[in-house]
Amino acid sequence: MIWCRFSVGGDTSFGVVEGERVRRADGVPWGAHAIGSATLPLAAVKLELPVVPNTFFCVGVNYRDHVERMAAKRGTVPSFPPRPDIGYRANNALIAHGENIVKPRDAGEQFQYEGELVAVFGKRCRNVSKEDALACVFGWTIGNDVSERTWQANDRTLWRAKNSDTFKPMGPWIVTDADLDAMTTTIRLNGAVAETFKTNNMIFDAPTYISEVSRYCTIEPGDVMWMGTDGVPSNMKPGDVCEIEISGIGVLRNRVVAA
Numbered sequence: 001m002i003w004c005r006f007s008v009g010g011d012t013s014f015g016v017v018e019g020e021r022v023r024r025a026d027g028v029p030w031g032a033h034a035i036g037s038a039t040l041p042l043a044a045v046k047l048e049l050p051v052v053p054n055t056f057f058c059v060g061v062n063y064r065d066h067v068e069r070m071a072a073k074r075g076t077v078p079s080f081p082p083r084p085d086i087g088y089r090a091n092n093a094l095i096a097h098g099e100n101i102v103k104p105r106d107a108g109e110q111f112q113y114e115g116e117l118v119a120v121f122g123k124r125c126r127n128v129s130k131e132d133a134l135a136c137v138f139g140w141t142i143g144n145d146v147s148e149r150t151w152q153a154n155d156r157t158l159w160r161a162k163n164s165d166t167f168k169p170m171g172p173w174i175v176t177d178a179d180l181d182a183m184t185t186t187i188r189l190n191g192a193v194a195e196t197f198k199t200n201n202m203i204f205d206a207p208t209y210i211s212e213v214s215r216y217c218t219i220e221p222g223d224v225m226w227m228g229t230d231g232v233p234s235n236m237k238p239g240d241v242c243e244i245e246i247s248g249i250g251v252l253r254n255r256v257v258a259a
Helices: 064-074 149-154 207-214
Strands: 002-008 011-018 023-027 033-041 056-059 086-088 094-096 101-103 115-121 135-145 168-175 184-189 190-196 225-226 241-246 251-259
Touching: 002 023, 064 149, 086 207, 115 184, 115 207, 115 241, 135 225, 135 241, 135 251, 168 251, 207 225
Parallel strands: 056 225, 094 168, 101 251
Antiparallel strands: 002 011, 002 168, 011 023, 023 033, 056 086, 115 135, 115 225, 135 168, 184 190, 184 241, 241 251
16 A cells, blocks of 8 residues: 655645545554545645654665775775664655755755665554564655765764755655565666665665664654665756655655755
8 A cells, every 4th residue: 555645725634545646544544544535636736745753763874885885985994884773864854755955055066865765663663573573664665865975074963964954855655565675776866877776685674673773762653764775876966856766665756956
């Protein structure tokens, strides 16, 4: 099933996507809800963020090829994480499919995308085993972890390099029955393929991360966990259109504009 969050006529609600139409639902997808009988053309509504999370977990350094190629680009020795660890992102950075990524006036040339698989949780998750971890996931969507690399290298934290307004596109919707092992992530810049990789080819897979995080942090329904990226990102500039496609989910598309 495909769930979205959409607005029309000033009202925002969840809905079920059925081909080129959407059926409005009352309530939340992972809780009590009722699906209506009337449908609207998908082209006639605005797709909003598929979920507004209370906690926004974000995995870093989770693909071996990404570590090796980024180290080669820097001229350093690859350093692989010895265990899964997690960071956080800020909700102010979130934007929906089709909305603009705004490049700040003082951002440098190394303004880059990172295409990521995103877990959307549907159950409260605390001290869950790796074997049971995916049972806490309601579905999957797509994220673009936009990053300003000069700030990332020079600031003491990632507060602006990763969390500036509009730096976290997410969407277009949530797919509940995705097959992680069958997924391929393809990143296109202005229609040209910039990167492609097996989505589930992670150093630590989603169940491992969910289990580890839940030992220390309670994960609540509606929270999200972004699972990291592979490859070496290219620079983006105003006017570029970035598309993150994950097979089995869809395409997240956003244009870059100047502040």
